[in-house]
Amino acid sequence: MFVRHLGLVSILACVSLSLSACGGGGNPPEAVLSVSVSELALAARQPAALPSAIPGTPRVLTVTNTSTHVTAQNVALDPAVVLPADTTVVGDCGTLAPLESCSFTVTPGAAATTAPVALPIRGSNTNTVTPTVQVLTYGSLHQGGYVFALDDTTPDTGSVGGKVMARREEAAYPAWSTNADAMAGVDELSVAPCVGASDGACNTATVVKHYEALRDSPLAYAAGRCSAFIDEGYDDWYLPSVCEMGVDDNGSASGCGSRAAPRQQNIFLNLVKKGYADAMVPSVYWTSTASSTAPAGQAPAWVQQYSIGGDSNQLRFDRVGSSIPVRCVRAFRP
Structure with missing residues (x-):
């Protein structure tokens, strides 16, 4: 009777977990990714801006594996993303252990985007997070108007500030x-x-x-x-x-x-x-x-x-x- 009782507990445990966790078949459990900001606005590099130059500060997106038991595999940016020729995104997370984070650094060039650009990030066993990136310059349409002032001194973990008309x-x-x-x-x-x-x-x-x-x-x-x-x-x-x-x-x-x-x-x-x-x-x-x-x-x-x-x-x-x-x-x- 004691042995039968342990067997029942073991069966119930397998029901509550995936088959793979019990040594059976089926798909592995999915790791869940989150991203630090859903929208990231950057200032295009403008060395001739007055009264002071706008450097085009690189800004950081942080991706976190929020799962407590599942490792995220092959986490990377979708290679099909197209940004202005002089804007770069550097980062390749690879394997993310549970609750581990990695970062992608977006460095703007001198060219602005005409609209926000989606940056899909996913792993082979994860969901997809899709933050957007917009590179702004004077005259860009953003948050209701035409940009005429940019504040590129804000923390690099978030967007630039500025003013629109x-x-x-x-x-x-x-x-x-x-x-x-x-x-x-x-x-x-x-x-x-x-x-x-x-x-x-x-x-x-x-x-x-x-x-x-x-x-x-x-x-x-x-x-x-x-x-x-x-x-x-x-x-x-x-x-x-x-x-x-x-x-x-x-x-x-x-x-x-x-x-x-x-x-x-x-x-x-x-x-x-x-x-x-x-x-x-x-x-x-x-x-x-x-x-x-x-x-x-x-x-x-x-x-x-x-x-x-x-x-x-x-x-x-x-x-x-x-x-x-x-x-x-x-x-x-x-």
Whole structure:
């Protein structure tokens, strides 16, 4: 009776495991792979980018065998994957023991992808994980708009950061504000609460907070229009600052620098001048930066003018009496 009891236990154990685990036939158990990120965005190498070069930082995908008892065999990238000629992927995991990881390093070149590229990774006894890779440059379409700024200093285990400009103008042409209230902290000289010349997201939030307290509709003024803007599935748009829009070609003392030495990456140099935003020329757009100086009886804000001759004129317009277009932007992060 004792022997029969042990035999029954052994049979039940085999039922709960695969036949191969009990020495029988059938397929071996499958190892399960996971990947660290499902989407990886990289910056194309741009040594001439201003105000500083973009190196094209290599970025890492980590693949893990999440199985606790099964070894993954022959884990590798699908050799049929086609990337831009100067972008490389290095890594060949081979055998992965249970809970072991390996990495694939993606190194971008100077050429961008036109769309995300799938990178299928699988083993001979595993599932397939398919992260996507996109190499971005100025003018690339990404997360709702045209890329005009890239942050390649983010950790190499994730994607780059940056900023995009919406593909379309906001429908209405609003005034900058509903009244001539003093608006501290958002002009070209301010450093608190916003660095007014360069931080459009902070400017927008500050202006919106001011007019929310007055119960003004966000649709009645420029920054509010962008804060309420929903496009391509994103709702975190803002009105760009004067230096996010361009450079000081006309000596207006905006603080945005010159074409040769811009204060920051901007729409004029990286989209308009490169031909990605022809529809914006000629035109004038509100920025979220107020003016620190004003003639008597006026309350101006900065505007950006794009001219047919290729100039970047930054001017001051009356913020209550002028109704002009807005083009919203948003930041993307890893």
